[in-house]
Amino acid sequence: MNIYRELAPSPRTIMTPGPVExxxxxxxxxxxxxxxQFDPEFTAIMNETMEMLRELFQTKNHWAYPVDGxxxxxxxxxxxxIIEPGDRVLIPIYGRFGHLLHEISDRCGAEVVTLEKEWGTVFEPQEIIDAxxxxxxxxxxxxxxxxxxGRVQPLEAIGKACRELDVLLVVDAVATIGGVPVKTDAWCLDAVIGGTQKCISVPAGMAPVTYNDRIEHKIAARKRVERGLRASGETDFPNARPQIQSNYLDLGQLQxxxxxxxxxxxxxMTSMLYGLHEGLRILLAEGLPARFERHRLNERALVAGLEAMGMSxxxxxxxxxxxxxxxxxxxGIDGESVRAMLLNSFGIEIASSFGALKGRIWRIGTMGYSCSMKNVLHLLGAFEGALLRHGAKINAGAAIAAALDVYEGSAKTAAINA
Amino acid sequence: MNIYRELAPSPRTIMTPGPVExxxxxxxxxxxxxxxQFDPEFTAIMNETMEMLRELFQTKNHWAYPVDGxxxxxxxxxxxxIIEPGDRVLIPIYGRFGHLLHEISDRCGAEVVTLEKEWGTVFEPQEIIDAxxxxxxxxxxxxxxxxxxGRVQPLEAIGKACRELDVLLVVDAVATIGGVPVKTDAWCLDAVIGGTQKCISVPAGMAPVTYNDRIEHKIAARKRVERGLRASGETDFPNARPQIQSNYLDLGQLQxxxxxxxxxxxxxMTSMLYGLHEGLRILLAEGLPARFERHRLNERALVAGLEAMGMSxxxxxxxxxxxxxxxxxxxGIDGESVRAMLLNSFGIEIASSFGALKGRIWRIGTMGYSCSMKNVLHLLGAFEGALLRHGAKINAGAAIAAALDVYEGSAKTAAINA
Incomplete structure (x- = not known):
């Protein structure tokens, strides 16, 4: 029999686009x-989590809860x-995760129409509205x-057009929720999906969602109570529309x-819900505007540092x-070798990339709890050291100075405004 | 803005059929x-978890890993x-969770044939083999x-017959894994699904599965690489068989x-995997035979206590x-009122029941970390107190004595054998 040791993960500074610290x-x-799960203390935690999710999603929607995955x-x-076989679904794609929306919609039996944009850019809203x-x-x-x-698609004009044209708009805000404004109601988003392990800074394992009555209406038409829970007399198909093909992911039953x-x-998931509850509590205590500003400030410092170093x-x-x-x-620089040195010598993780970008770019996240002056300065120092060690021609000593200038400038402005 | 308080769950003795302590x-x-997620330290934990799951499932299968849900x-x-639309699936049902297998298979497009048995009993293996x-x-x-x-279905003869007749056998061992023997290979089970929050005593959130090459073969015929990850030249449908309808739950991609x-x-799910890893480590250190024996002993004591009290x-x-x-x-006893008193006064949770049994039985779990002498004795004392308080005619003082007899008898036997 094998003897397994106790877990003892090394301390890491995680500067990827998730999972983060x-x-x-x-x-x-x-x-x-x-x-x-039915303890009144626990169901109270469930309800409180729903309340906090509504604040996070900036919505008055009734439905805001995590999917357990x-x-x-x-x-x-x-x-x-919401997708019934044969439903026409338009998917504008400007990176890997647009392809995932395509993949999933396909498997739901949608008739998918895609619109592709060169990676590194986003759509003009009008292009999507025309489509x-x-x-x-x-x-x-x-x-x-x-x-x-690393791009963000403006949504407001698209949301308003969808509402006007009576089209349902589903938004994957996994990467942005909690770090970048996501205005569910103001932008007329019908359903929004977030992730826990990025800007909310809770371990991976839950997917907070919110949706309005336009979505709920579509679900209601397909809803059925689970076999084994139906009252006698309830028929198999009380509704005319085709049933939802998943049981685990059936929002009608989750509701x-x-x-x-x-x-x-x-x-x-008890412990994951505890984590989400605490993560949301911390997030709302910081306040959304302050939190978004913290993300902008650390990004400015990081970018200033990278540019001063001579990176593009x-x-x-x-x-x-x-x-x-x-x-x-x-x-001439081996990206994976730099990443390995950052991890093994400095305890810092940054990300590689997907598809055509593989080997061409590194991706650095400044998300949630990982998004701090301490981490940005640690990263810039380590990055400079690792790049120099790999023979890259960069401006030594400039990165941290440039980042410090940003932080000190921001502190001065704050002092003046205070 | 609301102010949310820190979580402070009350201490509970959880004697339900899951989630348990x-x-x-x-x-x-x-x-x-x-x-x-791609940190070599983390992927090493993933691999070690797979090894431990193989021991838990008593299998030499290569595939043994948790599904994240x-x-x-x-x-x-x-x-x-594995179910392709139109596949004929036989589902013998002897309780609520058989209906769930029906529900899910239905949604996968199976042609389901059910076999129903009165609740409270199980099938003679030959009945299933005939079907x-x-x-x-x-x-x-x-x-x-x-x-x-609260019933367990013997599987060995059914497994052997399925192998002989070249039928795939999928077993829901959510309630038994880690508490009752589940011999994947010896019983010829092709796929087995466990749960974390019962006898493994890890919070709800993962579903360990194992499957053999008969299942893998069926999956391989339907497998496709995800859009956005495919190398150029890879076609949409390299295989002839219909694609798997879920992306999140596609075992081909999970593999x-x-x-x-x-x-x-x-x-x-980082933290859930940490929990599962530690839960399995504790479980294997105790050893499967000792663990199963512990579950049997505490059950004997519980049953002796309940019967001495005069419960049926x-x-x-x-x-x-x-x-x-x-x-x-x-x-004449209100089951929900007794449950509420147990929870609110004694901090003990037991379960109600489903469907036709609702209001007719209580369900008491003795699973995993909750399965201990301390908990059984606490429960028996509390149960007696709550029942007396509700005016039930029971033998006062007999339950704990009967349970203690079982524990002392077992200790004596162990001393003799030592």
Whole structure:
């Protein structure tokens, strides 16, 4: 028999686009003793989490709760619950995660129409609106922030057009929620999916979602109570529309579990919910505006440092996402070797990239608890050291100075405004 | 803005059929700092978890890993990955969770044939074998331990018949794994799904699964690499068979993520995996035979106590599952009021029941970390007190004495054998 040792993970400074570092208060909450799923103390925590999620999503929607799985489980839950076989779904793609929306919609039996944009840029809203008018989809599914390219797609005009044209708009805000404004109601987003392990800084494992009554209406038409829970007399198909093809990700049934009916579905993930509750509590205590500003400030310092060093950034700067910075790997430098040195010698993790960008860019995240002056300065010093060690021609000593200038300038401004 | 308070769950003695109490060592492991998903330290933990799961499932299968969701996500992952639309699936049902297998198979497009048995009993293996011979299904899906009725279905003869008749056998061992023997290889089970929050005593959130090459073969025929990750030249449908309808629960893609290829899929649930790793480590250090014996001993003591008190047990005793004990609610006693008193005054949770049994039985779990002499004695004392307070006619003072007799007798036997 093998003897397995106790876990002892090395301390890491995680500067990837997720998973990122977790506030020790969240980890502490996750180590609290469990409660039963129908214990009134536990259902009160469920309800409070829903309230906090509404604030996070900036919505008055009734439905705002986590799906029990990692981010893409939330995306699939929304899409599989609303896409009926043959539904026309328009998917504008400007990076890897647009392809994931395509992949999932495909499997739901959608008739998918895609619109592709060169990686490193985003769409002009009018391009998408024109496509909606031409293609007449029932649903538009769109990524808000593409971690693969570090771009953010403006949504407001698209949301308003969808509402006007009576098209459902589903937004993957996994990368942005909690770090970049996501205004569900003001932008007319019908369903929004977030992730825990990025700007919310809770371990991967839940996918907070919110959706309005336009979505709920579509779900209601396909809803059925689970076999084994139906009252006698309830028929198999009370509704005319085709059933939702997943049981685990059926939002109609999840709703009943998150409602006062508490109709048995899965067993809620106790410890993950504790973590999400604590993460949201910390996030709301900081306040959304202050939190977004913190993400902008650290990004400015990071970018100033990288540019002072002489690195060039990838992608169209006009649509750069604050929480991910993509850096072009200099000619002649082995990107994976630099990443390995950062991890093994400095205890810092940054990310590689996908598809055509593989080997061409590094991706640096400044998300949630990882998004701090301490981490940015640590990274810039380490990055400079590792690049010099790899023979890169960069300006030594300039990066940290430039970042410090940003932080000191910001402190001065704050003092003046105070 | 609302001010949300820090979580402070009350201490609970959880004697339900799950979720149950969690070993503090597991909770401590869950509070360790996170690692990135492709950090070599983290992938080493993934590999070690696979090794331990093979021991738990008593299998030489290569594939043994957790699906990132609660138990039913693992059930759906297996069924949706192997059921092609129109596949004939035989589902013998003897409780609520058999209906769940029906529900899920239905949504995968199966042609389902059910076989129903009165609740409180299980099938004679020959009944199922006869049905296989008559109905000629491609797949049989069966619950090993029904928490709804507290029964356990013998599997060995059914497994051997399925192998002989070339039928795939999928077993829901969510309730039994880690508390009752589950011999994947010896019983010829093709796929087995476990749950974390019952006898493994890890918080809800993962569904360990294992499957053999017969299942893998079926998956391989439907496998496709995800859009956005495909090398150019790879076609949409390299295989002839219909694609798997879920992306999140596609075992073909999960396999690639759990293989050395580490093909990006979801972001593994770091903290849940830490918890599972620690839970398995504790479980294997205790040893499966000792663990099963502990569950039997505490059940004997619980049953002796309940019977001495004058309570009657529900269901056919010949197929009683050790880890769940169903107690008939005496005439004139309000079952929910007793449960509420146990929770609110004694801090003990026991379970109510489903469907036709609602209001007729209580269900008491003795699972994993909750399965201890301390808890059984606490429960018996509290149960007696609450029942007397509700005016039930029971033998006062007899329950704990009877349970102590069992524990002392067992200690004597152990001393003689030592």
């Amino acid at each position: 977790v506030d020790p208060r969240v980890l502490r909450a996750m180590s609290l003793p469990v409660l039963g 990692t981010s893409r489980s939330g995306i699939e839950a929304v899409l599989t619950s 909606i008018q031409n293609e007449k989809p029932a649903i538009v599914a769109l990524v808000h922030g593409e971690t693969s390219t 009943d579990y998150w409602s006062p009916a508490r109709l048995n579905h899965h067993t809620e 950034l990838y992608g169209d700067p006009s649509c750069k996402m604050t929480v991910v910075t993509c850096v072009t790997i200099p000619d | 969690v070993d503090p060592r597991v909770l401590r492991a869950m509070s360790l700092p996170v690692l990135g 609660t138990s039913r996500s693992g059930i759906e992952a297996v069924l949706t990955s 296989i011979q008559n109905e000629k299904p491609a797949i049989v899906a069966l619950v090993h331990g029904e928490t709804s009725t 690639d993520y759990w293989s050395p290829a580490r093909l990006n899929h979801h972001t593994e 047990l529900y269901g056919d005793p010949s197929c009683k599952m050790t880890v769940v004990t169903c107690v008939t609610i005496p005439d």
